Amino acid sequence: MQEQEHxxxxxKFQKGVSGNPAGRKKGIPNKVSRKVIxxxxxxxxxxxxxxxxxxxxxxxxxxxxxxxRLCPPQKELPLPSISLPEIAGPEDLPKATEALMQxxxxxxxxxxxxxxxxxxxxxxxxxxxxxxxxxxxxxLEGGER
Numbered sequence: 001m002q003e004q005e006h007x008x009x010x011x012k013f014q015k016g017v018s019g020n021p022a023g024r025k026k027g028i029p030n031k032v033s034r035k036v037i038x039x040x041x042x043x044x045x046x047x048x049x050x051x052x053x054x055x056x057x058x059x060x061x062x063x064x065x066x067x068x069r070l071c072p073p074q075k076e077l078p079l080p081s082i083s084l085p086e087i088a089g090p091e092d093l094p095k096a097t098e099a100l101m102q103x104x105x106x107x108x109x110x111x112x113x114x115x116x117x118x119x120x121x122x123x124x125x126x127x128x129x130x131x132x133x134x135x136x137x138x139x140l141e142g143g144e145r
Contacts, residue, residue, distance in 0.1 A: 079117060080109050087124050089132065096121045 024030070029037065040047065054062035082103045085095040100117050103109040109117070 079113055079120075082109065082117075084121070087121065087128065089128055090125055093121065093125055 051062045051065055055066045080103065082099065084099050085092060087093065087096050097118065100109070100114055100121070104111065104114045
């Protein structure tokens, strides 16, 4: 891949060569977005009054806007508190997954929470296995204490 140059002639960049190869930095709005933000800011109080009045009159779209500002949708909820059996090794995994399935079946855990908790259990089993293997290797190498 050839490195692009910023050479230009007569005030114009060469065709196909960007004048700003790195592009606009993240979070920097373009000109139109800046203009929209400025116009909304100029009339913010009036717009707020209109939206609240419409919401109070029963406009569901305006009500949704107001409620989302009062209580924004949570992107991530904490995992539910459930009791899992001790996981000392892979043989304990079926007991843990059974507890997770029971929680999901009872409705106290969503499918996405079940997936997250299953990943946590799997990671814990892998950590237990790794610690067990390290201990076995240490003993085999004669480092038993």
